[in-house]
Amino acid sequence: AQSVTQLGSHVSVSEGALVLLRCNYSSSVPPYLFWYVQYPNQGLQLLLKYTSAATLVKGINGFEAEFKKSETSFHLTKPSAHMSDAAEYFCAVSEGGNAGNMLTFGGGTRLMVKP
Amino acid sequence: NAGVTQTPKFRVLKTGQSMTLLCAQDMNHEYMYWYRQDPGMGLRLIHYSVGEGTTAKGEVPDGYNVSRLKKQNFLLGLESAAPSQTSVYFCASSYSGTRWGQFFGPGTRLTVL
Numbered sequence: 001a002q003s004v005t006q007l008g009s010h011v012s013v014s015e016g017a018l019v020l021l022r023c024n025y026s027s028s029v030p031p032y033l034f035w036y037v038q039y040p041n042q043g044l045q046l047l048l049k050y051t052s053a054a055t056l057v058k059g060i061n062g063f064e065a066e067f068k069k070s071e072t073s074f075h076l077t078k079p080s081a082h083m084s085d086a087a088e089y090f091c092a093v094s095e096g097g098n099a100g101n102m103l104t105f106g107g108g109t110r111l112m113v114k115p
Numbered sequence: 116n117a118g119v120t121q122t123p124k125f126r127v128l129k130t131g132q133s134m135t136l137l138c139a140q141d142m143n144h145e146y147m148y149w150y151r152q153d154p155g156m157g158l159r160l161i162h163y164s165v166g167e168g169t170t171a172k173g174e175v176p177d178g179y180n181v182s183r184l185k186k187q188n189f190l191l192g193l194e195s196a197a198p199s200q201t202s203v204y205f206c207a208s209s210y211s212g213t214r215w216g217q218f219f220g221p222g223t224r225l226t227v228l
Binding site: 004009032034036041042043044045046049051090092094102103104105106107108 | 222
């Protein structure tokens with residue numbers, strides 16, 4: 001069975017500082033991996049995805065994530081935080097095949113950006 | 116394009132009442148999903164559909180039923196609501212499976228008293 005662990009339910013950074021949101025997964029097969037962002041009172045929006053191509057994936061709004069198979073990690077980074085990045089971020093995994101119909105989500109990390 | 120829409124946006128039910136949540140998508144997607152979101156637990160899949168006329172159970176299907184009579188619509192039903200079903204419900208759709216990413220609706224906040 002697949003699972004996702006997001007370390008830190010809350011992360012606080014200063015505006016202009018590096019953003020690092022951690023995600024570790026377990027999967028019995030090469031996974032598809034995703035990061036979603038949720039702004040208050042809205043649905044989830046896809047930030048980026050890894051589907052077995054390049055291990056460094058670039059997404060929207062300056063975010064990127066690196067797939068590290070040896071560490072079973074898919075951490076999300078952004079070099080310089082902006083106030084508008086304050087939101088909740090979810091990492092998700094899918095195993096493809098029939099299970100590829102299903103996404104398993106982590107518990108989420110709320111990012112706060114201080115002025 | 117409206118994308119994925121959900122009706123209603125808010126609802127309050129009493130224990131034992133029934134209701135249906137409607138999800139509609141105008142992207143001609145084959146796959147549709149219903150999730151519930153609870154604090155600290157991320158999103159959990161309730162039911163999903165891989166095409167018109169098909170449905171399948173997700174991680175937490177008990178107490179819910181679904182129907183996909185038309186490709187663009189996916190209905191989630193609660194036959195006898197319980198306080199444990201108080202949650203925010205999200206519908207999502209995708210072109211084909213999860214590889215392509217899922218598009219989410221704005222959510223329905225349901226409170227069961």
